Amino acid sequence: MDLPPLQAQPRRARLFLRAATAGRPKLRILIVEDDVEAARYMADDLAGFGLEVTVVHDGVAAAAPGVGDGDYDVLILDRMLPSCDGLTLLRQLRARGVETPALFLTAMGAVADRVAGLEGGGDDYVVKPVDSVELHARIQALARRRVRPAAEASLLVCGDLELDRLNRAARRGGEAIALLPLEYRLLEVLMLARGQTVTRKMLLEQVWNFRFDPRTNIVETHICRLRAKVDGAGRAPLIRTIRGSGYLLAES
Amino acid sequence: MAGGPAMRRLWRRTGVRLLALQAAALILAFGLTGAFARISIERLAEQGMRADVAGETRSLDDEWRRKGAGHLPYTIAKRQRLWHGFEYGLASPAGAGLGGAPQLAALQREGWSTARTATGAVLAYTERLPDGGWLTVGRNLANEQRQLDALTGLLALSGAAGVAICLTTAWLATRWTWGRVDQLSATAAQVAEGRLDVRAPVGRRASSDELDELSLAFNQMLDRIGRLIDELRRVTTDVAHDMRRPLNRVRQKLERLARATEQTPAVAEEVRRLEVDFLEIIHTFDALLQLAEIEGRLRPQSRVDLAAVAERVAEALRPDIEESGRSLETRLEAAAVAGDTDLLAQALANLLENALRHTPEGSRIAVEVQSGDAPRLLVRDDGPGIPAALRERALAPFGRLEASRTTPGSGLGLAIAASVATRHGGRLELGDAGPGLEVAIAFPPGAA
Numbered sequence: 001m002d003l004p005p006l007q008a009q010p011r012r013a014r015l016f017l018r019a020a021t022a023g024r025p026k027l028r029i030l031i032v033e034d035d036v037e038a039a040r041y042m043a044d045d046l047a048g049f050g051l052e053v054t055v056v057h058d059g060v061a062a063a064a065p066g067v068g069d070g071d072y073d074v075l076i077l078d079r080m081l082p083s084c085d086g087l088t089l090l091r092q093l094r095a096r097g098v099e100t101p102a103l104f105l106t107a108m109g110a111v112a113d114r115v116a117g118l119e120g121g122g123d124d125y126v127v128k129p130v131d132s133v134e135l136h137a138r139i140q141a142l143a144r145r146r147v148r149p150a151a152e153a154s155l156l157v158c159g160d161l162e163l164d165r166l167n168r169a170a171r172r173g174g175e176a177i178a179l180l181p182l183e184y185r186l187l188e189v190l191m192l193a194r195g196q197t198v199t200r201k202m203l204l205e206q207v208w209n210f211r212f213d214p215r216t217n218i219v220e221t222h223i224c225r226l227r228a229k230v231d232g233a234g235r236a237p238l239i240r241t242i243r244g245s246g247y248l249l250a251e252s
Numbered sequence: 253m254a255g256g257p258a259m260r261r262l263w264r265r266t267g268v269r270l271l272a273l274q275a276a277a278l279i280l281a282f283g284l285t286g287a288f289a290r291i292s293i294e295r296l297a298e299q300g301m302r303a304d305v306a307g308e309t310r311s312l313d314d315e316w317r318r319k320g321a322g323h324l325p326y327t328i329a330k331r332q333r334l335w336h337g338f339e340y341g342l343a344s345p346a347g348a349g350l351g352g353a354p355q356l357a358a359l360q361r362e363g364w365s366t367a368r369t370a371t372g373a374v375l376a377y378t379e380r381l382p383d384g385g386w387l388t389v390g391r392n393l394a395n396e397q398r399q400l401d402a403l404t405g406l407l408a409l410s411g412a413a414g415v416a417i418c419l420t421t422a423w424l425a426t427r428w429t430w431g432r433v434d435q436l437s438a439t440a441a442q443v444a445e446g447r448l449d450v451r452a453p454v455g456r457r458a459s460s461d462e463l464d465e466l467s468l469a470f471n472q473m474l475d476r477i478g479r480l481i482d483e484l485r486r487v488t489t490d491v492a493h494d495m496r497r498p499l500n501r502v503r504q505k506l507e508r509l510a511r512a513t514e515q516t517p518a519v520a521e522e523v524r525r526l527e528v529d530f531l532e533i534i535h536t537f538d539a540l541l542q543l544a545e546i547e548g549r550l551r552p553q554s555r556v557d558l559a560a561v562a563e564r565v566a567e568a569l570r571p572d573i574e575e576s577g578r579s580l581e582t583r584l585e586a587a588a589v590a591g592d593t594d595l596l597a598q599a600l601a602n603l604l605e606n607a608l609r610h611t612p613e614g615s616r617i618a619v620e621v622q623s624g625d626a627p628r629l630l631v632r633d634d635g636p637g638i639p640a641a642l643r644e645r646a647l648a649p650f651g652r653l654e655a656s657r658t659t660p661g662s663g664l665g666l667a668i669a670a671s672v673a674t675r676h677g678g679r680l681e682l683g684d685a686g687p688g689l690e691v692a693i694a695f696p697p698g699a700a
């Protein structure tokens with residue numbers, strides 16, 4: 001098995017970091033996880049998605065200069081670590097001015113834990129177990145937030161599909177598509193992440209504001225209806241289904 | 253009477269009836285003491301008066317013996333003018349009035365009597381003079397009566413003041429006790445709401461009484477419960493943590509297995525089924541942990557627009573419900589409650605999911621928000637319903653009924669909805685929609 005190195009990468013020049021973020025092909029990820037086997041699998045899976053992964057097994061090591069504050073696009077932190085938990089680690093890093101987006105990947109799943117994690121400087125909070133598609137999609141979403149800021153253009157474009165966010169209107173090949181409010185929101189989320197996977201769970205959170213999984217087909221049904229409007233009538237399909245319950249909007 | 257229920261409530265309180273009884277006894281005791289005092293003072297006054305009258309009579313008798321019968325009318329007239337509070341009556345042996353008040357002169361029978369003269373009621377003593385004449389000396393009662401009346405008034409006044417002081421003191425003491433008992437019940441109510449950090453107030457050790465002891469015991473109980481719950485929470489967290497790690501690895505390995513077996517469809521299908529089972533386990537695991545978490549949480553305080561939550565969840569699930577051949581209607585009245593939006597949304601989603609799962613095709617499902625002092629959020633269907641005898645069991649965790657054993661679901665959906673209702677101070681009610689099932693989250697009065 002092809003495993004990435006387990007030691008911290010040497011510190012890189014910050015200048016290079018900032019300049020390279022947008023154009024660089026590979027996202028650089030730091031995983032702080034004490035479960036050695038899980039970390040290895042995770043690193044391997046993410047490397048399979050074309051990410052450059054560094055793994056550290058405890059919080060103190062991650063807090064050391066040149067590690068947590070290194071040249072990374074996203075930090076993945078466990079909450080319960082030997083010697084120094086992930087929340088303390090992130091607080092220390094944030095106090096030192098590290099603004100790298102951080103994702104907590106943890107076994108602590110209570111609402112209070114989630115709130116503490118997000119208020120403590122975390123940008124996303126995922127409870128174990130998680131599959132690699134979900135993890136990768138969330139890493140991409142965090143990295144995207146840095147490269148394409150939230151105050152994005154009022155017009156989103158993907159091929160011949162346009163989303164006019166000022167007038168909340170969609171057009172495909174210049175032809176208007178009538179969307180219900182939920183369908184509009186769904187398409188907006190997919191278009192903001194165009195070219196990248198958005199998982200069912202992310203859609204539930206971002207479109208419906210549900211932090212739980214209603215065990216029905218609400219995402220599938222809405223995607224199906226949206227697809228009929230956007231991709232229907234013999235047009236080239238833009239909305240694709242990704243195995244592992246995710247969706248992706250991109251030109252074929 | 254507007255104060256009726258309040259008075260009844262007051263009457264039910266411990267100590268009020270005791271206080272009333274005490275008041276009655278006190279008034280009776282004061283009344284009796286006053287009456288005895290008055291009677292004995294009256295008797296003493298009368299005795300004194302009789303002694304005075306007897307002395308005056310003896311003095312006049314002496315006068316008669318020393319100076320003769322002819323002199324007595326002058327003496328009487330003189331003493332009457334000087335007015336020592338006595339009145340006189342003198343009659344000849346034949347019965348003719350010789351001086352003094354005619355009413356007293358008319359008394360011609362030896363011994364004590366009462367009479368009425370121009371100055372009022374008089375206590376009189378009549379004696380026969382040695383010559384057979386009649387001498388009567390009387391003492392006006394009006395003065396004594398006034399003194400006695402004043403004394404009675406004073407007695408009544410001090411009695412009333414005494415009763416009032418006693419009752420006020422008792423009332424204040426009782427009120428003070430009530431205040432402490434109220435503090436204790438307020439603390440208990442907060443504990444019932446899920447707060448284990450509150451403690452009942454305990455007085456200084458030196459003056460501790462049985463209420464302090466009760467508070468102390470109550471606090472010790474809370475400490476113990478707090479420790480147990482902390483322990484339980486810690487164990488739950490540890491178990492969750494210890495299980496999530498291997499579960500996470502299983503998931504990673506399953507994924508790898510799925511990728512590795514893509515080329516052999518039969519094995520790939522087995523792996524896919526394994527993944528479905530695995531997700532089912534995770535779902536139940538999450539639901540169980542969540543159930544424990546909701547029950548341990550505080551009652552949420554932020555304002556939630558029930559209609560907005562119901563609208564959001566109903567619209568999210570509408571396509572699913574409609575595409576499954578059922579219909580969904582909403583009747584949403586504006587109602588706000590103190591609550592947790594996420595929990596309420598999940599509870600409603602669970603209820604709708606249940607309705608979707610346990611009704612036949614063609615069923616009609618309705619979501620309603622009823623406003624009012626005690627708002628209700630309810631889901632109604634016209635499916636088979638749940639017989640009244642089985643409803644209790646349907647609400648228990650894993651309380652799946654035989655009829656639904658074969659349908660998918662963790663059996664925790666209703667239990668979570670019920671615990672969400674409880675966390676909001678309300679309850680989950682299962683009822684008959686005639687035909688069908690009506691499940692309502694009933695918020696407590698005053699929740700709006």
